[in-house]
Amino acid sequence: MFVSNGIGIDLGTTSVLIYEEKREVILNEPSIIAVEKNSKKVLAVGHKAKRMVGRAPGNISIIKPLKQGAIYDYDLTEIMLKKFIYKAIGKRVIKPKVVICVPSGVTNVEKRAVENAAKHAGARKVKILTKPVAAALGAHLDINHPFGNMIVDIGGGTSDIAVVSLGNEVVHNSLRLAGDDFDQAIINYIRKKYNLIIGESTAERIKITIGGAIKRPKTKSILVGGKSFVSGLPKQITINSDELTEGLNNIVEATIAAIYKVVEITPPELIADVMTQGIVLTGGGSLLYGLDKLIEKRLGIATRVAENPQTCVAVGTGIYATYAFE
Ligand SMILES: Nc1ncnc2c1ncn2[C@@H]1O[C@H](COP(=O)(O)OP(=O)(O)OP(=O)(O)O)[C@@H](O)[C@H]1O
Numbered sequence: 001m002f003v004s005n006g007i008g009i010d011l012g013t014t015s016v017l018i019y020e021e022k023r024e025v026i027l028n029e030p031s032i033i034a035v036e037k038n039s040k041k042v043l044a045v046g047h048k049a050k051r052m053v054g055r056a057p058g059n060i061s062i063i064k065p066l067k068q069g070a071i072y073d074y075d076l077t078e079i080m081l082k083k084f085i086y087k088a089i090g091k092r093v094i095k096p097k098v099v100i101c102v103p104s105g106v107t108n109v110e111k112r113a114v115e116n117a118a119k120h121a122g123a124r125k126v127k128i129l130t131k132p133v134a135a136a137l138g139a140h141l142d143i144n145h146p147f148g149n150m151i152v153d154i155g156g157g158t159s160d161i162a163v164v165s166l167g168n169e170v171v172h173n174s175l176r177l178a179g180d181d182f183d184q185a186i187i188n189y190i191r192k193k194y195n196l197i198i199g200e201s202t203a204e205r206i207k208i209t210i211g212g213a214i215k216r217p218k219t220k221s222i223l224v225g226g227k228s229f230v231s232g233l234p235k236q237i238t239i240n241s242d243e244l245t246e247g248l249n250n251i252v253e254a255t256i257a258a259i260y261k262v263v264e265i266t267p268p269e270l271i272a273d274v275m276t277q278g279i280v281l282t283g284g285g286s287l288l289y290g291l292d293k294l295i296e297k298r299l300g301i302a303t304r305v306a307e308n309p310q311t312c313v314a315v316g317t318g319i320y321a322t323y324a325f326e
């Protein structure tokens with residue numbers, strides 16, 4: 001039987017990933033739970049619960065127990081984590097040691113909540129790692145030297161920005177604005193321009209297929225269905241990628257402004273390192289078309305998206321788990 005030192009968990013607003021060294025990402029499920037309203041019975045978690053979003057009858061609540069990177073519903077987070085840990089590693093005689101991440105700059109109360117949730121979900125020992133440090137480790141940046149690496153993790157609920165040196169954050173900024181807010185910006189834009197109400201899943205699909213921080217060389221279009229804001233009846237429109245770039249502009253600029261703020265407060269020696277090494281983006285939000293190019297243009301610092309950006313934080317917590325408990 002494979003006995004590990006520990007597992008790493010990326011407790012994200014959109015999804016939970018569990019990573020174990022040698023077995024890699026062993027679980028990747030949406031952070032969603034379906035609960036029967038009256039009895040409070042848990043009906044489904046993860047993928048199964050996500051399939052119910054927007055389609056569940058009135059007696060079922062579909063809940064995202066994390067909001068903007070932090071625990072919003074403690075009990076449900078614990079139940080969800082417990083189910084995921086069990087699904088990932090089964091029943092083990094010795095409970096796992098767990099490294100779990102939090103956004104940078106969270107309060108001690110929020111940190112303790114995450115730690116307790118992991119313990120109650122079945123962890124023997126828990127260590128907390130901030131998302132930028134985990135993301136940097138997962139992107140295989142050499143962070144244990146006195147050298148500045150700038151990492152920006154744009155998830156579903158938070159954007160975590162930091163310059164990491166000697167294994168720790170030197171400067172950081174955590175913005176409660178990320179991929180979910182990009183979806184919301186699309187919902188608002190379409191309602192205002194076309195009097196059309198669309199759901200969150202539709203907005204996300206539009207963002208991924210034709211959304212962008214910059215215009216595409218060849219404009220793309222998509223047919224979008226929803227409900228008329230005026231008549232309440234079904235309605236369809238065609239929207240193009242240039243319009244989406246316009247609709248996403250404010251939120252994209254706010255994200256870049258937050259990165260700029262961190263650059264501004266970074267000590268000179270470290271910023272010189274960042275200038276040579278460039279900025280590394282992780283998290284699903286960093287996949288928005290052209291976001292890396294726009295950051296590079298605005299800040300004048302080379303910017304690239306890490307390989308497999310959505311798993312970097314989980315991989316980083318898993319790598320840390322191999323030596324954190326020694
Ligand atoms: N190709 C893509 N283009 C744009 N956005 C994308 C793409 N793929 C995924 N996303 C977005 O990435 C976000 C999820 O990213 P991620 O899985 O890193 O979040 P998370 O870790 O669960 O959240 P957080 O770290 O904020 O708690 C969602 O908003 C999703 O719509």
Ligand SMILES: [Mg+2]
Pocket residue numbers: 010012013153154155156283313
């Ligand atoms: Mg994340």
